[in-house]
Amino acid sequence: MRHDHLITTKQLSRADIEAVLDRAAELDADPSAAADRHAGRLLGLLFFEPSTRTKMSFETAMKRLGGDVVDMGSVESSSVTKGETLADTVRVIEGYTDGIVLRHPKQGAATMASEFVDVPLLNAGDGAGHHPTQTLLDLYTIRETTGLDDLTIGIMGDLKYGRTVHSLAHALTNFDASQHFISPESLNLPREVVYDLHQGQTGARIREHEHIDDILPSLDVLYVTRIQRERFPDENEYQQVAGEYQIDAETLEVADEELTIMHPLPRVDEIAPEIDETDHAAYFEQAHNGVPVRMALLDMLLEGGEIDE
């Protein structure tokens, strides 16, 4: 695999991550400084699954760098409906663009696609696999709020299928972080991910919990994810489980007053709107950070540089 693709956070060291976050901070402070850096360059957006934030923030980032995007549009209006393979699609788009952003419902799609192209390819989500650009904006947000070292983080919700969780968990093994995973048993972290976390160079400090109550007071960051209805056989079971993993003012009575609450969005009802106006809420700021972080990634990758040197 070429190393100027971004496929998973497993390929990134602490130094790689910090280089991206540092560049993002520079661009955040003065976006106009990079306004023409990529004039004339085109980024291909291939989203085989719906997306609002990821797609629009990539588009915004590329345009703020002076470049432009070409968008495949919906799967229904593309050649995919004629049976074209992903391998063929990316080889065609490679000829049109200077870089490709890919979201696909199958795990490993970005790994496979990267074997067929020479332009930088960024994984914007591959099924229940990975979502590394989301993780980099999550880390940026954590660094801006509580800091990335001596961190105690709770990650709650759908840990089984949540690709943002998998990518974040891997990346945090580069830092001095205790990770607490809170979920119903049926949505526990996949054993593959646990295996990898224990394979990390630093030795991850991870614990799994079924309930948040006992761990909430010790958390610096609570990262909430959505539990999806379709993961449960019936509505009753979903309601019963989902209700246990919702955060409201009452839940937070035992939390540290400095607690930062994050969410990759979209949320449904797992964080009550009453939290939005508190100092705990960082999820909208988190979403905004998608632009400077993706600007940094595009700037580094489209320059022909590598992010995992």
Place this chain on the structure above:
Amino acid sequence: MSNDREPTDDSAHELRVSKIRDGTVIDHVRGGQALNVLAILDIDGTRGEEVSVGMNVPSDRFARKDIVKVEGRELSQDEVDVLSLIAPDATINIVREYEVVGKHRVERPETVDGVLSCPNPGCITTGDEPVTSRFEVLEDGVRCVYCGTIVRENIASLIET
């Protein structure tokens, strides 16, 4: 274990399966795995290979073992190393003019390509993409390089047919 069966000397039982003149003998395969050995080596008899299989013959090393003899084909180390997934104790004898001219063990390869299919229906390799399956070989199982799925048990059920 019964004591009234025939002597359990391995060589005597190999004779029962019949000697080959030139080719490869894969011995000390765990009982019941011989057909999986053939499947991994993509030997199904349709190309005219002369193949002898002994299944569940008494053995000193195991209670029962399988033996596979392939006439007219010398298997390379790369080819036989894939067998470590299902027959880690197998020994490989290369035979020329009825004499064993080379004897070696299977070694665990780093990856196996195009041999196993990923059991994860959500994996990109399970669709129509022009991609060859690739598994990293772990100490206690295999792992899909594409989706990360780890399989530790019943690896033989993943053999591509």
